[in-house]
Amino acid sequence: MVELADISGLSQPSQEALKLVLDRCIRCNTCKYAYKEFTPTCPSGETFKFESYWASGRIRLARGLLTQRLKWTADMLDPIFACTACGACGDSCQAPHQDQIVDIIESLREFAVKSVGAPAKQARLVPPVAEHFNPYGAPHSDNAEIRAKYHLKPTASVVYFIGCTSNYRQQQLRDATLSVLQKLGVDFTVVDERCCGSPLIRTGQLDLVPGLMRYNADAIAATGAKTIVTSCSGCYRTMKKDFAKFGVDLGLEVLHSSEFINQKLTPAEIKRLQQKSGKNPAVTTVTYHDPCHLGHHMGVFDAPRELLVKIPGIKLVEMPRNRTSAWCCGAGGGVKIGYPEWAVHIARERVEEAHQTGATTLVSTCPFCKTNLSDANAQAGTDIDVIDLIELLDRAL
Amino acid sequence: MQNLTDHKKTEIKNRLVEIFGPQNVTDKEPDLYTYSYDATECEPHMPDFVALPETVDQVVAVVKLANDMEVPLIPYISGNNVGGLTIPVRGGIILDFSKRMNKILHVHESSMYAILEPGVTFGQLKKCLDDHHPSLRYSYPFAPPFSGAVGNALLSGMNNMSSAHGSMGDWINGIEVVLHDGTVARIGSCFLGKEFRTDNWHTRYPMPDLLGLFVNWQGMTGIVTKCAVQLWPRRPIEKAYVSFCYGFENTAELMRELGRAEIADDVLVVSVEVAKMLLGIPTPIKIPEEPDFAMLIQLSALTQKHLEAKYEIMQCILAKVNQKHGNKIFLTEFDAGASIVGESFRFAYDLPAVVTPLVEYSGLTWYGSYAPPEHLGVLLEKGTAIFHKYNFPPFVYSKIMKSGHYSLFRPIIRYKKDSEEERARSALEEFFALGVEYGCLPYKTPAWMCNRLKEFIDPNWLEFFKKVKGFMDPKGIFNPGRWGI
Numbered sequence: 001m002v003e004l005a006d007i008s009g010l011s012q013p014s015q016e017a018l019k020l021v022l023d024r025c026i027r028c029n030t031c032k033y034a035y036k037e038f039t040p041t042c043p044s045g046e047t048f049k050f051e052s053y054w055a056s057g058r059i060r061l062a063r064g065l066l067t068q069r070l071k072w073t074a075d076m077l078d079p080i081f082a083c084t085a086c087g088a089c090g091d092s093c094q095a096p097h098q099d100q101i102v103d104i105i106e107s108l109r110e111f112a113v114k115s116v117g118a119p120a121k122q123a124r125l126v127p128p129v130a131e132h133f134n135p136y137g138a139p140h141s142d143n144a145e146i147r148a149k150y151h152l153k154p155t156a157s158v159v160y161f162i163g164c165t166s167n168y169r170q171q172q173l174r175d176a177t178l179s180v181l182q183k184l185g186v187d188f189t190v191v192d193e194r195c196c197g198s199p200l201i202r203t204g205q206l207d208l209v210p211g212l213m214r215y216n217a218d219a220i221a222a223t224g225a226k227t228i229v230t231s232c233s234g235c236y237r238t239m240k241k242d243f244a245k246f247g248v249d250l251g252l253e254v255l256h257s258s259e260f261i262n263q264k265l266t267p268a269e270i271k272r273l274q275q276k277s278g279k280n281p282a283v284t285t286v287t288y289h290d291p292c293h294l295g296h297h298m299g300v301f302d303a304p305r306e307l308l309v310k311i312p313g314i315k316l317v318e319m320p321r322n323r324t325s326a327w328c329c330g331a332g333g334g335v336k337i338g339y340p341e342w343a344v345h346i347a348r349e350r351v352e353e354a355h356q357t358g359a360t361t362l363v364s365t366c367p368f369c370k371t372n373l374s375d376a377n378a379q380a381g382t383d384i385d386v387i388d389l390i391e392l393l394d395r396a397l
Numbered sequence: 398m399q400n401l402t403d404h405k406k407t408e409i410k411n412r413l414v415e416i417f418g419p420q421n422v423t424d425k426e427p428d429l430y431t432y433s434y435d436a437t438e439c440e441p442h443m444p445d446f447v448a449l450p451e452t453v454d455q456v457v458a459v460v461k462l463a464n465d466m467e468v469p470l471i472p473y474i475s476g477n478n479v480g481g482l483t484i485p486v487r488g489g490i491i492l493d494f495s496k497r498m499n500k501i502l503h504v505h506e507s508s509m510y511a512i513l514e515p516g517v518t519f520g521q522l523k524k525c526l527d528d529h530h531p532s533l534r535y536s537y538p539f540a541p542p543f544s545g546a547v548g549n550a551l552l553s554g555m556n557n558m559s560s561a562h563g564s565m566g567d568w569i570n571g572i573e574v575v576l577h578d579g580t581v582a583r584i585g586s587c588f589l590g591k592e593f594r595t596d597n598w599h600t601r602y603p604m605p606d607l608l609g610l611f612v613n614w615q616g617m618t619g620i621v622t623k624c625a626v627q628l629w630p631r632r633p634i635e636k637a638y639v640s641f642c643y644g645f646e647n648t649a650e651l652m653r654e655l656g657r658a659e660i661a662d663d664v665l666v667v668s669v670e671v672a673k674m675l676l677g678i679p680t681p682i683k684i685p686e687e688p689d690f691a692m693l694i695q696l697s698a699l700t701q702k703h704l705e706a707k708y709e710i711m712q713c714i715l716a717k718v719n720q721k722h723g724n725k726i727f728l729t730e731f732d733a734g735a736s737i738v739g740e741s742f743r744f745a746y747d748l749p750a751v752v753t754p755l756v757e758y759s760g761l762t763w764y765g766s767y768a769p770p771e772h773l774g775v776l777l778e779k780g781t782a783i784f785h786k787y788n789f790p791p792f793v794y795s796k797i798m799k800s801g802h803y804s805l806f807r808p809i810i811r812y813k814k815d816s817e818e819e820r821a822r823s824a825l826e827e828f829f830a831l832g833v834e835y836g837c838l839p840y841k842t843p844a845w846m847c848n849r850l851k852e853f854i855d856p857n858w859l860e861f862f863k864k865v866k867g868f869m870d871p872k873g874i875f876n877p878g879r880w881g882i
Contacts, residue, residue, distance in 0.1 A: 021759075022816075023758055024759055026758070026760065028543070029477060029544070030542065032543050033542075036747075038518075038542060039524075049421070049449055049497070050449075050493070050496075051447075052427050052431045057431040060430065067815065075427055076426075076427050079427050095756040096757060
């Protein structure tokens with residue numbers, strides 16, 4: 001038996017995930033492209049190509065490091081961090097560890113951070129979260145202004161968890177979500193929220209994470225809410241999946257805004273709202289981009305599509321790579337901050353794929369996707385609008 | 398490798414970068430490590446470089462470089478050959494073809510062949526045919542979709558039409574290959590014409606069959622840059638049957654007779670434990686009342702009557718075998734069988750696919766061999782016993798090949814790489830000994846097994862083999878260490 005590296009300093013979830021690599025993955029390569037579709041789905045592998053840049057290669061690196069056959073060097077960081085952790089590999093993989101591949105990659109990142117430190121660019125995420133509770137370093141907002149503007153009470157049955165990207169960058173999405181929730185008459189409120197921890201988990205920098213989770217859980221619990229709704233796919237995945245892994249039990253239903261609103265919005269309700277607003281949008285052909293944290297990670301594929309086609313005037317056309325074979329927007333997994341040019345390069349492929357469908361609008365359900373797809377759209381000069389589903393809905397109602 | 402000096406290494410890297418571009422060459426340890434071992438028991442070795450070829454000119458240039466510098470070249474597609482064949486036992490340069498030199502260059506509808514670059518995978522080929530040439534089909538092994546189609550052909554792998562048409566080595570119409578001095582040669586009917594064309598790759602006969610210098614050589618004689626493989630007409634009716642078999646010799650006899658009848662595309666058996674694995678039972682053990690094997694018989698037909706005739710012949714053969722050995726084999730339609738052994742069994746109908754039991758752990762190895770059909774019964778019986786002896790769940794995979802001229806005997810071991818490899822290796826040694834006793838010839842043979850095999854083969858063959866190798870590769874640059882030389 002080989003002597004394993006000491007990983008006792010890693011978080012418990014990471015220790016468990018890393019130990020999987022000893023007995024899993026023969027490198028059958030099924031993770032490399034969409035199962036049965038045989039189309040490329042791995043941005044990292046497709047770009048950098050060497051085996052170390054595919055999921056199975058990263059599992060090998062983890063195994064090499066854990067068994068101490070490999071030593072930590074600076075060369076190790078790119079294969080470990082140049083990955084959007086989109087989870088397409090997990091959707092393709094047919095082995096028993098398929099649902100743990102992203103966990104293994106993120107654990108490997110924590111292992112790297114603890115062993116040799118985070119890459120310089122990704123390390124820049126931590127100080128602003130520590131100081132301002134958001135990764136953008138924007139002055140922290142306790143959301144009192146929003147509560148006042150929308151007349152939101154301290155207690156409600158639903159908490160809208162805005163998320164840092166919507167609150168500090170893609171504010172149109174925040175405002176559209178607030179607007180739609182009000183139009184639907186939802187009993188909701190917002191809290192003094194902090195970063196959900198997603199960017200730190202994705203980059204293996206976990207020291208602040210449990211504190212952020214506990215703070216948010218307490219703030220939400222104080223509202224007496226039964227449901228959390230978020231318009232950010234990253235927050236959604238984190239609250240629905242990661243909180244429990246870190247021992248923080250929200251004890252609430254967590255829904256993405258597309259799921260929640262899809263449940264609420266009946267055709268009669270749409271008719272009522274349109275009669276009230278007098279809006280009658282023209283027919284628009286749209287295509288839908290599955291955010292990885294919603295689709296590959298959480299399996300939410302139908303709700304956004306169902307909601308989209310409920311919107312009067314919307315004609316949905318699919319991109320060739322959709323649902324489990326969807327191509328990533330390029331922003332996730334710390335790639336937007338760590339490899340900004342490459343992030344946009346990945347998104348350009350997606351924008352071009354969207355454009356090829358003949359759609360005039362590219363719709364997504366994640367502010368981070370919207371940011372990166374918009375950056376790519378601007379860079380490429382593609383003739384397509386990039387918008388979030390909830391913004392589109394708000395415009396129509 | 399052979400202790401490259403830093404100076405020499407720098408020179409090689411500089412020249413590799415000139416040939417392939419900096420982004421397509423690596424000598425970084427993490428990158429190299431991922432190519433240093435595979436799922437098998439074969440000993441790991443680090444390459445010195447990995448390069449990603451895209452063009453024939455690049456391959457010519459790297460072969461010349463390798464000859465100049467006397468550095469090994471190891472062709473690599475997906476590295477899942479289950480024989481350690483891409484492990485660089487003497488270091489050197491791995492040429493990873495699956496990333497950039499992976500185009501389907503042409504599909505010839507009327508002559509039914511496809512010209513492939515070396516990195517094409519089964520999944521790619523399947524998609525291409527389904528999308529653009531639906532009247533044609535290729536065939537697929539029980540291998541993951543991201544496995545190399547050209548590599549499998551050059552290594553005489555088998556597939557799901559092998560009971561009718563033999564191993565994939567027989568399906569090659571021609572190749573383009575880069576020889577040790579950088580010469581690019583076309584072999585097969587494609588040798589007609591001064592330049593490469595797509596319309597003349599229809600046969601490898603009747604000219605002297607130089608293809609034999611490359612098929613089954615495990616990349617030891619040249620680097621194949623194009624390969625034409627035969628395609629087959631897709632028949633409108635496909636139907637599969639499952640039989641559950643008690644006993645060994647009767648099972649083997651049924652396989653032989655079905656092969657000779659030439660009615661089936663494929664006739665294979667797996668240990669009944671495999672069916673349990675497909676059901677997700679973690680440590681599958683056969684209970685005494687259960688059959689020993691599940692047999693899959695795949696038929697295809699042009700008309701319903703054609704199918705009915707095949708079915709009638711199959712039933713007659715089964716009745717004859719059961720009459721002779723007692724009623725120990727039960728036939729059912731595939732759909733009914735799948736409902737018994739589990740829906741996941743349906744992968745067999747939808748290849749290329751992942752066979753889930755094969756990807757359960759971190760290790761996978763086999764004794765893959767072509768066996769005399771007459772000994773299939775005893776091989777099935779004794780092979781199963783070896784699994785029990787080494788406490789691995791039996792996973793015998795066997796099929797009749799090419800109308801019964803030969804057969805496949807392949808015991809497969811799934812294991813945990815860091816804790817069970819020694820036991821797996823011991824079991825393999827015993828499978829090897831069993832195979833030698835009954836005339837089996839291992840294919841995709843790992844280097845250690847070739848060394849063992851040398852004890853049992855005609856020394857004059859070995860001498861001739863070495864002479865040919867010396868002629869084809871005077872400086873020993875092509876995948877050295879294979880076949881024990």
